[in-house]
Amino acid sequence: MKQKQxxxxxxxxxxxxxxxxxxxxxxxxxxxxxVPSADVLRLGQFDLGYYHExxxxxxxxxxxxxxxxxxxxxxxxxxxxxxxxAVNLKYAxxxxxxxxxxxxxxxxDISAEGDRSLYVVASKGLPFGIRLHAGCGNGSYGGLFYAVxxxxxxxxxxxxxxxxxxxxxxxxxxTDYGIRISLSKGLKATAGWHDxxxxxxxxxxxx
Numbered sequence: 001m002k003q004k005q006x007x008x009x010x011x012x013x014x015x016x017x018x019x020x021x022x023x024x025x026x027x028x029x030x031x032x033x034x035v036p037s038a039d040v041l042r043l044g045q046f047d048l049g050y051y052h053e054x055x056x057x058x059x060x061x062x063x064x065x066x067x068x069x070x071x072x073x074x075x076x077x078x079x080x081x082x083x084x085x086a087v088n089l090k091y092a093x094x095x096x097x098x099x100x101x102x103x104x105x106x107x108x109d110i111s112a113e114g115d116r117s118l119y120v121v122a123s124k125g126l127p128f129g130i131r132l133h134a135g136c137g138n139g140s141y142g143g144l145f146y147a148v149x150x151x152x153x154x155x156x157x158x159x160x161x162x163x164x165x166x167x168x169x170x171x172x173x174x175t176d177y178g179i180r181i182s183l184s185k186g187l188k189a190t191a192g193w194h195d196x197x198x199x200x201x202x203x204x205x206x207x
Contacts, residue, residue, distance in 0.1 A: 023180065023188050023203040024049045027108050027140075028060040028074035029088045033176045033194055034140070035147040035169040037133050038102035038123035040070035040092040042207070047072075051201035053194060055079040060203075068092040076114070084113035096123055108140065115139045129153075133169075142172025167192065 022039055024047040025031035030039045041047065041064035049060040055078060062072035070090045077083045086109035096102030101124035108117040119137025126132065129151030136144050147169035163182040167190075169175070178192025178199075186207070191200040 023047065023190065023205065024060040024062045024072065026051050026058055026060070026074065026194065026199075026201070027088065028062060028072035028086060029090050029106060029108065030062060030070060030072070032133065032147040032149065032167050032169050033178050033190070033192065034171050035133060035145050036090065036104070036106060036108075036119060036121050036135070037147070038092060038094075038096065038104040038121050040064060040068060040090055040104060043067065045205065045207045047203060047205050049201055049203035051190075051199055053199035054197045058201075086114055087111060096125065100124075117141055119145075121145075129165075137172075140171065140173075145172045146170055 022030060022037065025036065026034050027036065029036050030041060030047070031037045041062055043064045043066060046063040047061065051058040051060070057077045059075045060072065062070055065071045068091055072088045072090070073085060075085045088106060088108040089110060090104055090106035092102065092104045094100065094103040101122040103122050105120045109115055117137050117139030119135055119141055121133055121135030123131065123133045131149040133147040134145070147167065150166045152164050152166060165180050167178040167180060174195055176192065176194045178190055180188055180190040182188050186205045188203050189200070190203065193199070
């Protein structure tokens with residue numbers, strides 16, 4: 001009986017992925033800071049977001065266009081450099097389960113306005129509010145990349161509000177850090193360091 005209870009508890013923990021961190025990234029597709037996740041928006045869902053960092057502003061949007069397909073875009077405006085819009089497409093090859101990771105393939109900046117990137121990424125939730133993402137890609141990704149989410153729950157809020165996650169990732173070139181906080185249903189704020197510069201952003205998910 002005790003073994004069954006422990007097995008049930010472990011299964012329950014495994015079903016607690018850090019969904020706080022699921023939001024459009026600076027690249028536009030669902031992910032972390034810049035590193036994508038294997039998640040895709042369902043048909044009828046859409047994301048909107050705005051990020052500001054030193055010398056750069058980025059507006060992002062993503063939408064689930066059909067089963068397992070996500071279309072997204074990022075409009076990047078720079079004080080020093082050329083403004084451009086990157087359009088992205090991601091396909092979920094396999095959905096994440098209790099025992100198996102999710103798997104997705106994608107292309108960012110399809111028209112090569114900036115730096116076209118092809119990638120494959122796997123995502124898996126682990127016990128204690130940890131979720132890992134790992135993959136490889138070219139273009140803006142320097143080969144292998146990874147991201148780690150750690151869900152944190154303030155004791156003062158009784159584990160309900162605000163929901164937050166710490167993000168650490170490396171896109172193959174540099175390591176970025178951030179924290180993502182749920183302000184209300186669907187609305188999240190993300191702040192941290194990207195490519196050595198401070199950034200802050202707000203995203204909204206409609207579902």
